[in-house]
Amino acid sequence: MTTLEIKDLQVSVATDDGAKEILKGVTLTIKDGETHAIMGPNGSGKSTLAYSVAGHPKYDVTGGSVTLDGEDVLAMSVDERARAGLFLAMQYPVEVPGVSVSNFLRTAKTALDGEAPKLRTWVKDVNAALEQLNLDPTFGTRNVNEGFSGGEKKRHEIAQLELLNPKMAILDETDSGLDIDALKVVSAGVNRFREQEGKGVLLITHYTRILRYIEPDFVHVFVDGRIAEQGGPELADALEAEGYDKYIKASIGG
Template sequence: MATLEIRDLHVGVEEADGSSKEILRGVDLTIRSGETHAIMGPNGSGKSTLAYSIAGHPKYTVTGGSVTLDGADVLEMSVDERARAGLFLAMQYPVEVPGVTVSNFLRTAKTAVDGEAPKLRTWVKEVRTAMEGLRMDASFAERNVNEGFSGGEKKRHEILQLELLKPKFAILDETDSGLDVDALKVVSEGVNRVRQATDVGVLLITHYTRILRYITPDFVHVFVDGRVAEQGGPELADVLEESGYDRFLTAARS
């Protein structure tokens, strides 16, 4: 069983005037293999900052605390080392990569993460099966990465990567953002297939409960003002659906 442990994490970002603004103010979170944790909170609460800090985005500066994966110091790893260690980030806003086809990107990523190229015949079958599960046309593989993709296509591509790379821990940053109901169901089914087939630990970041109707979390954490304000089981999401975040915001300001 693998463990991703976040302890008293403080993270800042540089402002336009050169000053530093603290966004994460002491985050404690432990995710184990096979667990799905949903982080819910209002805009500006630091949810995406947490995701990008774990992944190693250079925009964010860790000023205190620790992130470890099976005891190894994640914060001392380069971005590619974090990926090889088993971390995966599905971005809220995936970037375009002109001139690189999806098929080349996927095989290059798999080779980099595993340290060796997958056997071509097996790989082609795996890619085809995963794409069919996500209801992606075969021609999708020859398009340039995210270039001209709709919002739904970008999110399906992120989950396609998740299925093929098979990480230890997957951070899904607002995967439901911009998806219609049909696309949300397809993407959720893809995440659930990975959960059923592997022991992946999932950190699912979202504003709304609608994706939790399809991906049932084991734990729900309310994120406000850069820290976890409350945590509980999946029933906590129902409370948030009913009452919103007002009481947590009020408590944070007092």
């Protein structure tokens, strides 16, 4: 059993005009076997939620709690969170010059397992993961995210998801900037991951498009740092038809 429990989470960032509150009390529980989609307009705080749970230093948690199987995630360092079973597929993966993909993957796997992976099976696993995401075998020799196309960056994120195999995956706009073929490849990777026992997915997206390939169990509409509405997959269809306007108006009105 795996449960990620976010309770009344409040987060602010430092700006030139002082601290600005982005998340204004978010409560969300994700259990294993579940896929939750968070949808919302730009600037609603979707990415802030993802990065705060992963522990990015830019975000200052001012209230609330995050636990993974009862353990206090907010008390953990960034790498401890990953070792506890959290994974964040980033919207803008970062270039690490001079560090090859294969070195990076091996280092990460070693850190997560506490021991180096067995060379023979590991090389096979890496090649298989790259191939499934339509990444060339020479991809491993390239420097992490350096000179990658937008699609390659996202496929590399999902290859990591499959190889590092966390308990709980947060996917931050993994679909943005992908053409339809790449979107299918990436979605297939996410589906392979979540078909396993004991995995949870928090899928953050601006568009409903990816939800045709990765069907969520729950949909949450995020507006102005709060969850404005929740429902099943049918909520996504309503958003597709009507957009976010009514929520934004409600929020301004309130």
